[in-house]
Amino acid sequence: xxxxxxxxxxxxxxxxxxxxxxxxxxNRFNYLTAKSDIKNSTPHKVxxxxxxxxxxxxxxxxxKYGFKNVGFGxxxxxxxxxGIESYNTEIDKYLNKKNGSDWKLKYRKDIDSIITLxxxxxxxxWVQNKQKGxxxxxxxxxxxxxxxxxxxxxxxxxxxxKNKFFKLCPIDQPKLIDDLKMEIDFYxxxxxQLKDNCYLLQTNKN
Numbered sequence: 001x002x003x004x005x006x007x008x009x010x011x012x013x014x015x016x017x018x019x020x021x022x023x024x025x026x027n028r029f030n031y032l033t034a035k036s037d038i039k040n041s042t043p044h045k046v047x048x049x050x051x052x053x054x055x056x057x058x059x060x061x062x063x064k065y066g067f068k069n070v071g072f073g074x075x076x077x078x079x080x081x082x083g084i085e086s087y088n089t090e091i092d093k094y095l096n097k098k099n100g101s102d103w104k105l106k107y108r109k110d111i112d113s114i115i116t117l118x119x120x121x122x123x124x125x126w127v128q129n130k131q132k133g134x135x136x137x138x139x140x141x142x143x144x145x146x147x148x149x150x151x152x153x154x155x156x157x158x159x160x161x162k163n164k165f166f167k168l169c170p171i172d173q174p175k176l177i178d179d180l181k182m183e184i185d186f187y188x189x190x191x192x193q194l195k196d197n198c199y200l201l202q203t204n205k206n
């Protein structure tokens with residue numbers, strides 16, 4: 001092989017390497033690794049940037065569609081982004097065949113539900129009565145234990161009301177607020193009914 005052919009071959013190899021590098025073939029996520037993950041039944045969807053909820057939370061939904069989410073972070077190079085786009089495109093094709101063309105709409109709806117539920121404070125508790133329930137969160141309770149600020153959410157995580165409630169009981173049977181998690185029976189749309197003969201009266205009603 002003469003010198004010109006060697007130089008020409010070297011240029012071709014160099015250009016191919018540049019092309020592969022540009023399209024992310026030297027990174028973890030690219031067209032080839034997508035094919036490999038699909039073959040091994042370990043497909044992922046790569047998320048670039050910040051997410052409202054973590055990939056771990058999203059995976060509680062995505063696993064029923066046959067994939068897991070991976071957070072890549074906010075700092076990404078052009079070649080990495082090209083590789084990720086190629087990877088996700090191939091994974092989408094695979095998931096369309098597996099779940100049907102409308103799977104993304106169903107998946108998005110499921111994720112939106114998780115996002116809404118994530119707005120419910122971790123200190124909230126669920127109370128259900130006669131097939132109807134609500135989330136209750138005690139934002140604060142007065143030192144006299146006769147009034148309390150409560151946030152009430154529906155089962156989907158939508159905030160219904162945040163207001164102060166005052167405990168009312170029969171005059172001859174006065175009681176202080178003790179353990180509302182055990183005391184609350186249900187929210188009737190205005191006040192909070194308790195399991196004994198008392199209730200929490202909503203103040204400052206609109």
